[in-house]
Amino acid sequence: MAMKKLLITGTSGFVGSRIATHLAGKFDIIAPTHQDLEITSTQGCMSFIGKNRPDIILHLAAISDTGYCENHPQESMLVNVAGVENLAAAAQAYNTKMVFFSSDQVYNGCTELGLLTEDTPLTPENHYGRHKLLAEQRALEICDSCVALRATWMYDNPRPGMRNHNNFVINFQKAISEGSTLRFATREFRGITWVGEIAQNIIHTFNLPGGVYNFGAENTLNTYQTACEYARILGHSPEGFIIPDSERFPAHVRNISISLEKIRQASDGKINFKDTIYGLAAFYDKTDK
Numbered sequence: 513m514a515m516k517k518l519l520i521t522g523t524s525g526f527v528g529s530r531i532a533t534h535l536a537g538k539f540d541i542i543a544p545t546h547q548d549l550e551i552t553s554t555q556g557c558m559s560f561i562g563k564n565r566p567d568i569i570l571h572l573a574a575i576s577d578t579g580y581c582e583n584h585p586q587e588s589m590l591v592n593v594a595g596v597e598n599l600a601a602a603a604q605a606y607n608t609k610m611v612f613f614s615s616d617q618v619y620n621g622c623t624e625l626g627l628l629t630e631d632t633p634l635t636p637e638n639h640y641g642r643h644k645l646l647a648e649q650r651a652l653e654i655c656d657s658c659v660a661l662r663a664t665w666m667y668d669n670p671r672p673g674m675r676n677h678n679n680f681v682i683n684f685q686k687a688i689s690e691g692s693t694l695r696f697a698t699r700e701f702r703g704i705t706w707v708g709e710i711a712q713n714i715i716h717t718f719n720l721p722g723g724v725y726n727f728g729a730e731n732t733l734n735t736y737q738t739a740c741e742y743a744r745i746l747g748h749s750p751e752g753f754i755i756p757d758s759e760r761f762p763a764h765v766r767n768i769s770i771s772l773e774k775i776r777q778a779s780d781g782k783i784n785f786k787d788t789i790y791g792l793a794a795f796y797d798k799t800d801k
């Protein structure tokens with residue numbers, strides 16, 4: 513049987529490069545560069561999809577830097593909202609399944625504590641979060657089979673030929689090699705996920721009904737406690753190394769921790785993630801020793 517055609521945008525990026533490597537051989541992958549497919553071009557997206565006729569679009573291209581989006585809101589709107597709309601319109605026109613990455617940052621204005629479900633009322637407090645939310649809404653208006661994945665912050669080791677971002681485990685590696693300390697917020701709750709687990713689970717998202725889903729590791733600890741646990745996993749005492757920062761997020765506790773209940777149910781348990789601490793421990797066992 514012929515392999516399904518999977519178009520992945522953003523394969524030069526941190527997530528896209530790792531997912532494309534993981535899925536190689538399982539799909540007939542079309543991986544346009546930014547130069548091949550400018551997602552802000554409505555006509556360009558329509559004609560690229562029309563010409564290549566993928567069975568699935570996995571849309572990862574975006575401006576992923578929240579600080580950059582804050583300082584360049586028009587560009588953020590164009591790439592992170594209009595880019596999604598353009599591909600959703602093409603997916604609708606050619607009856608193609610589309611899965612794309614939103615973010616747990618849509619929850620960053622929530623004052624509720626605990627693991628947040630997809631029906632939580634949202635008032636994101638930065639442009640990145642607002643634009644990701646708008647992109648979800650617009651995509652589903654245009655094409656109701658679209659799947660938007662609210663992903664957590666991700667981590668991985670540096671890998672040759674793949675883009676690297678500053679991430680949780682790399683921040684630890686740097687601090688340990690420099691002998692410096694790390695500060696983490698006590699008033700923040702968030703899940704943190706190994707990008708390898710994202711890649712392992714992504715294939716099952718192609719069968720999800722259209723809608724918005726949390727996608728990544730759950731975590732009930734605050735970020736300071738999470739960092740202390742990770743220090744212990746690495747064999748370092750958190751004392752004097754991990755510094756609690758109780759001044760960040762003064763207006764309200766920043767809780768963007770996701771609940772996985774909906775995606776577990778919708779995928780009959782096929783999609784699942786280790787809890788953040790178990791995920792960090794498993795990552796350390798697998799790759800760091």
Ligand SMILES: NC(=O)c1ccc[n+]([C@@H]2O[C@H](COP(=O)([O-])OP(=O)(O)OC[C@H]3O[C@@H](n4cnc5c(N)ncnc54)[C@H](OP(=O)(O)O)[C@@H]3O)[C@@H](O)[C@H]2O)c1
Binds near residue numbers: 523663666
């Ligand atoms: N990394 C995380 O921890 C994280 C967490 C939650 C959600 N996400 C979301 O996950 C997705 C992937 O993130 P990432 O970390 O892999 O991002 P990334 O490393 O910054 O990569 C972004 C990709 O998008 C491409 N791109 C940017 N603007 C484009 C445009 N106008 N047209 C076509 N391609 C364009 C880039 O190509 P060039 O570099 O060649 O321009 C690159 O391949 C994004 O939607 C992001 O918001 C990421």
